[in-house]
Amino acid sequence: MQRKKFIQLSTAGLVGLSSVSFSHFQSKLSKDDLMGKGNPILVGEGYKLRKKAHQAFLKMKSAALKQDIKLKVVSSYRDYAHQNRIWERKYERYTANGLSPIKAIHKIIEYSTIPGTSRHHWGTDLDIVDGSVKQPRDVLLTKHFHDDGPFTRFKTWMDHNASDYGFHLVYTNKKGRKGFKYEPWHFSYAPSSIPMLNEFKKLDIKTELQKTILMGSSNFTSDFIQQYMNENVLDINPELL
Secondary structure, rough: OOOOHHHHHHHHHHHHHHHHHHHHHHHOOOOOHHHOOOOOOOOOOOOEEEEEHHHHHHHHHHHHHOOOEEEEEEEEEOOOHHHHHHHHHHHHHHHOOOOHHHHHHHHOOOOOOOOOOOOOHOOOOOEEOOOOOOOOOOOOOOOOOOEEEEEEEHHHHHOOOOOHHEEEEEOOOOOOOOOOOOOOEEEEHHHHHHHHHHHOOOHHHHHHHOOOOOOOOHHOOOHHHHHHHHHHHHHOOOOOO
């Protein structure tokens, strides 16, 4: 066989294999997987991620440790039931404090997602802090990551290095960004989360949310859901779109 023809056939075979592999990966992303109701294969000690995200995180963790920064995972994969417990706890607290149901919902979605719509359902996202410093009482407060905060050096390192390992801040402090408030601790592994988001956008979320019985879900009007999708789900770091 001529060398040129062999190379052409080999290349075609590789392209074909790549397409099949990608299609196979995509076909595995069921609605349940995307909404936290599936049973994904996850790995990690003290946290759970999909395999590729976990491998990249370990490399990033090793690099950070060389600078005396110990990446500590506060939260990783959360299934639907876990997200619903967060939702119910906050809904009950806010309504008990006098907020109307719709105001309680808007208060919740400053930082927490509606169950079934969380990026933490995908096994690609992490809430991270620096475990090498004295831990404040509530670690996930913006003030800890700026000025004289205990996680300022961690944030500076992540700003300069996280993207080298495929991780990007999800909810930035970019002026004019809407939806969830700034979270300097929440990072996403782009090579896996971008395909997940693209598949999630294909779901009929309006129907899914309106048929789900959640605390306050009677307030999930079509207009509310559309705004939630545009602002909370999609108004994120452009590197993750």
